[in-house]
Amino acid sequence: MDIIVAKDVRKKFKLKHGQQVKNNGIVSNEIDALGGFDLNIKKGEFLVLVGPSGSGKSVFLDIVGGLSTPTSGVVYLDDKPVDAPSEKTGYVFQQYALFPWRTALSNIEFGLESRGVVKEERVKIARELLSLFGLSDFEDRYPYQLSGGMQQRVAIARALATKPEVLLMDEPFAALDAQTREILQNELIRIWEGTDTTVIFVTHSIDEAVFLADRVAVVTARPGKIKEIIEIDLPRPRHGDIRSCSAFAANRHKVWGALKAEVNKAQQDWKHAPVNSK
Amino acid sequence: MSEELFVPSEVGLKSRSIDISSYTKQLKPLFTVLYHWSFGIPLVLVFFAVWEALPRLGIINPLFLPPFSTTLKTLIDLTLSGELLSHSLVSLQRSAAGFSLALLIAVPFGFLMGHFVQFEKYTDLLVQSLRNVSLFALLPIFLLLLGLGESSKIAIIFYAASWQILMNTINGVKSVDPIYIKAARSMGVSDFELFTKVILPASIPSIVIGARLGANVSLMVVIAAEMIGAKSGLGFFIQNAEFNFLVPEMYAGVLTLAIVGLTVNYLLVWAEKKMTSWKRDVSSAIK
Numbered sequence: 335m336d337i338i339v340a341k342d343v344r345k346k347f348k349l350k351h352g353q354q355v356k357n358n359g360i361v362s363n364e365i366d367a368l369g370g371f372d373l374n375i376k377k378g379e380f381l382v383l384v385g386p387s388g389s390g391k392s393v394f395l396d397i398v399g400g401l402s403t404p405t406s407g408v409v410y411l412d413d414k415p416v417d418a419p420s421e422k423t424g425y426v427f428q429q430y431a432l433f434p435w436r437t438a439l440s441n442i443e444f445g446l447e448s449r450g451v452v453k454e455e456r457v458k459i460a461r462e463l464l465s466l467f468g469l470s471d472f473e474d475r476y477p478y479q480l481s482g483g484m485q486q487r488v489a490i491a492r493a494l495a496t497k498p499e500v501l502l503m504d505e506p507f508a509a510l511d512a513q514t515r516e517i518l519q520n521e522l523i524r525i526w527e528g529t530d531t532t533v534i535f536v537t538h539s540i541d542e543a544v545f546l547a548d549r550v551a552v553v554t555a556r557p558g559k560i561k562e563i564i565e566i567d568l569p570r571p572r573h574g575d576i577r578s579c580s581a582f583a584a585n586r587h588k589v590w591g592a593l594k595a596e597v598n599k600a601q602q603d604w605k606h607a608p609v610n611s612k
Numbered sequence: 613m614s615e616e617l618f619v620p621s622e623v624g625l626k627s628r629s630i631d632i633s634s635y636t637k638q639l640k641p642l643f644t645v646l647y648h649w650s651f652g653i654p655l656v657l658v659f660f661a662v663w664e665a666l667p668r669l670g671i672i673n674p675l676f677l678p679p680f681s682t683t684l685k686t687l688i689d690l691t692l693s694g695e696l697l698s699h700s701l702v703s704l705q706r707s708a709a710g711f712s713l714a715l716l717i718a719v720p721f722g723f724l725m726g727h728f729v730q731f732e733k734y735t736d737l738l739v740q741s742l743r744n745v746s747l748f749a750l751l752p753i754f755l756l757l758l759g760l761g762e763s764s765k766i767a768i769i770f771y772a773a774s775w776q777i778l779m780n781t782i783n784g785v786k787s788v789d790p791i792y793i794k795a796a797r798s799m800g801v802s803d804f805e806l807f808t809k810v811i812l813p814a815s816i817p818s819i820v821i822g823a824r825l826g827a828n829v830s831l832m833v834v835i836a837a838e839m840i841g842a843k844s845g846l847g848f849f850i851q852n853a854e855f856n857f858l859v860p861e862m863y864a865g866v867l868t869l870a871i872v873g874l875t876v877n878y879l880l881v882w883a884e885k886k887m888t889s890w891k892r893d894v895s896s897a898i899k
Contacts, residue, residue, distance in 0.1 A: 399798050425798035431791045435813040435890045444809070445799035478892040496799065 337500060337532050338375040338398060343368050343407035344557075345393050356603075367393045369557025371407070377499075378530045382543040384593055385553025385561075386600035391536045394558070395502045398534065399425050411500065421449070424493030428505040430485040432477040438464065438488045439473035445496040463491035466525060483514040490522065494531075503535040507542065519545055520574050527571050540593070544568070544585045545577060552592040555600035562592040645878060678860045687864040696849070696868050703838065703845040704872070706762070707830040710769025714826055718774040719819060722781025727811065732782075743775050747833065751840060760841040765834070772833040773826035780822025784815030817888045824880045831873055846872070 345368040354361050367390040375381050383391045396402035398409050400419040409416045411423070424445070432441050442460035451459070464470050467487040477485055486506055493501060507515045523546055526533060537543055543550045547566045554561045566585050568576055576582055660680045667674035678686075690696045725732045725739070751768060758764035788811050796810045838847025846865055853862035 401794060401797055419798055419800045421800055423798070425795065427791060427795060429791050431795035433792060433795075433810070433813070435816070444796070447809075448799065448801045448805050476890045478890075492799075502798075 335377050336374045337377040337412060338373070338534070339410040339413075340371055340373040340394070340398075341408050341410070343371040343394065343397060343404045343409060345390065345397065345402070346405045366557035368397075368404070368559070370559045373551060373560055375532060375534065376548075378532055379548045380526060380533045380535065380546055382535045382537060382547035382550045383553055384537060384540065384543050384550060384589065385558060386555050386593075386597045387538070388556050388600060389553045389596070390556065390558030391553055392504050394553075395425075395504050395534060395536060398500070399423050399502050401425075421496065422499040424496060424498035424501045426486075426490050426493045426501065426503045426506045428508050430477070430482075430489045430509075432485055432489055432492070434477050437474050437476055438469060438480065438484075441477070441488055442492045442495050444492060449496060459495055460491070463495055464488075467491055467521065481514075482510050483518060486510065486518060487521070494525075498531065500532045500534065503533060505536050505538065508538065515542070516574060522546070523572055540586055540589050541577065543589060544582060545572065550589050552589065552596065555596045555603060561596060564588050564592065675859065678863065683860050683863040683867065686860040687867055690861065690864055696846075696864070699844060699846050699849045699865075700868060700872055703831075703834050703847065704876075706765050706837070706845065707769055707827070707834045709762075710766045710834070711773050711827050711830040713766065713770040714773035714777055714830075715823060717770075718777035718822075718826075719781050722778045722819075722822075723785055723811075723815075725778075726782040726785025726815075727807070739778070743779075747772050748836070751836065755840060765837040765842065768837050769830050769833050773830045776825035776829060777819070777822040780818045780825070781815065784818025784822075785811060787818070788814040817891060820884045820887050824877075824884055827876065827880055828873075831876060835869065 344366070347365045347367055349355060349363045349365060351363075354363055355365050356362075367388075371390070371394055373394075383394070385391050393402065397404050398411070398416060400416045400423070403417065411420055432438075433444065436444065439457065439460050442463055443456040446456045446459060461470070461473065464473055467490070469484060469487055469491075472480060472484060477488070480488065486509075490503075490506065507518050510518065519542060533546075535543075535546060544566055550564045550566060552561045552564065553559070564585070568581055568585065663677070663680040663683075666672045667677050667679045674682075687696070725735060747768070750771065754764045754768045754771075758767055792810050792814055793806065796806055801809065834845065835847035835850070838845035839851045842848040846869055850862055850865035850869075853859070853865055
C-alpha cells in the first residue's frame with residue numbers, strides 16, 4: 335500500500351527583482367525547483383532521495399511535510415492531499431533546529447504539547463525516547479551544552495515523540511563528523527527496524543543511502559524529477575559490517591551510475607549560469 | 613546550572629575546596645563581582661588620587677573641586693544622616709515608574725511592529741519621527757502639558773526609556789531564526805502557540821538587552837527631569853547644592869549617582885543572565 339503518492343509535482347521560485355537564471359538556455363527570473371516529480375512510497379519503507387545540490391529534494395520534503403505548497407501537482411498522504419502540516423508527519427532538519435531555550439526533555443515534549451498530551455504522559459514519552467538514544471543523563475541540558483551528535487539524537491527523538499507515520503529527514507547527519515555519522519546511522523536503522531514508520535531521507539552520501547534504504551530514488555539535476563529508483567537488495571537487520579561486503583559495493587556502484595550524469599549536468603548548469611545580466 | 617556558568621572556574625573551585633559550599637554558594641554572585649572589580653579597582657584608585665592631588669596642588673581651585681577626601685567625608689555624613697538615601701529612593705521610584713510603563717507599552721507594541729508587516733507599515737513613520745526628537749526639546753513640552761508634578765517626570769522617563777525597548781523588541785522578533793518557526797510548524801502548532809512558544813522565547817534575549825538599556829536611560833533622564841521643578845530626588849539635590857554653592861555636597865551627589873548606577877547595572881546584568889540562562893555564555897568562548 336502506498337502511504338505517499340506524489341503526482342506531477344512542480345515548484346517554481348520567483349527570484350528577487352533583477353536576478354536571473356538560465357534554464358536549458360532560456361533566461362528567466364524563475365527557478366524551476368521541481369519539474370514533474372512523481373513518486374510512490376510504500377507504507378513502512380525507508381526511501382532515500384539522492385541527487386545533485388539544488389535538485390529540489392528538500393523542497394519535495396517541505397511539500398510532503400505541508401510546509402510548502404506546490405505550484406502545481408499534488409502529494410497525497412494516506413489518500414488525502416497535503417496542504418498543511420499533518421499530525422502524521424515528523425520532520426528532522428540538518429541544522430537540528432532544537433529550541434535553545436528548552437532543555438533536551440522539554441524539546442522532545444514540544445510536539446506533544448500542542449496535541450494536548452498531559453504533562454506526566456509527555457515526560458514519560460520523552461524519557462523513554464531519551465533512554466532509547468542513550469541520553470537519559472542529559473534530559474536537563476540545554477542544546478548548547480550538547481554535542482552535535484547528541485543534539486541530532488534529541489531532534490530525532492522530538493520528531494518521533496508524536497509517533498509519526500512518516501518521518502521526513504533532510505540531510506540529518508550532514509553536519510556531523512564521519513564517526514558520529516556512522517554511529518547515528520546504526521542507531522537510526524536499529525530504531526527504525528523496530529517500528530513501521532515510513533522514512534523519507536535526503537542525503538548526499540551514497541554510502542549512507544545504500545546502508546539505510548529499501549529503495550534509493552535518484553533525482554535529476556534542476557528541475558528535479560525522479561530519474562531512477564534502485565532497490566537495495568541488502569538483508570535486514572543491517573549492521574555496520576555490511577558496509578564492507580561486496581553486495582554493498584555493487585549497490586553503491588548502481589546508485590553512483592545513475593547519479594553521476596546528473597551531478598555533472600548540475601555542475602555544467604552552475605558554470606553556465608549568468609552571474610549578472612549587466 | 614546557570615550559577616556554574618556565571619562564576620569563573622577559579623572562584624568556583626576555591627569555594628568548593630574550603631568546603632563551606634552551601635554558605636559560599638549564596639555569595640557566588642558577590643565573589644564574581646569582586647573578582648571582576650579587582651582588575652578595575654587600581655585605575656579607579658588612580659582617578660581618585662588625581663582628584664585628591666589636583667586641588668591640593670593648587671592646579672584647580674579647591675572651591676570648585678574639593679579634594680576627593682573632603683567629598684568622601686561629605687558623602688559619608690550625608691549618607692549617615694539619611695538625606696542621600698531618601699533622595700536616591702525618590703529618584704529610583706520615579707525611574708522605576710517610568711521604566712515599568714515603558715516596558716508595559718513598548719514590548720507589546722514592539723511585538724506588533726516586528727510580527728505584523730502591515731502594522732509596521734502604518735506605524736513606522738510616526739515612530740521614527742518621534743524617536744528622533746531630542747529629549748531636551750521635549751522636556752518643556754511635557755512640563756507645559758503635565759505640570760510640575762510627578763506625572764511629567766514619569767512621562768519623560770517613559771518616553772526616553774521606550775525607544776531602546778521598542779527597537780530591541782522589534783529586532784528580536786524579526787531576527788527569530790526561521791528554522792525554529794519551520795520546526796514548530798512541522799509539529800503542527802497554532803499561530804498562537806507559534807507566538808507564545810517560539811517567537812516570544814526566541815526574542816527574550818533581545819528584549820532583555822533593550823530593557824537593560826532602557827533602565828540605564830531611565831536613571832539618566834530622571835536626573836534631568838528632577839533638575840526642572842522638583843523638590844526631591846538626586847537631580848534636585850545636585851542642582852540645589854550647586855545653586856547654594858555647597859560644592860562638596862554637589863560632588864557627593866554625583867558620586868552617589870555613580871554608585872546607584874553601578875549597582876543598578878549589576879543587578880540588571882544579573883537579571884539578564886538569570887533570564888537567558890539557556891544561552892551559551894559568550895565569555896566561555898572568548899577565554
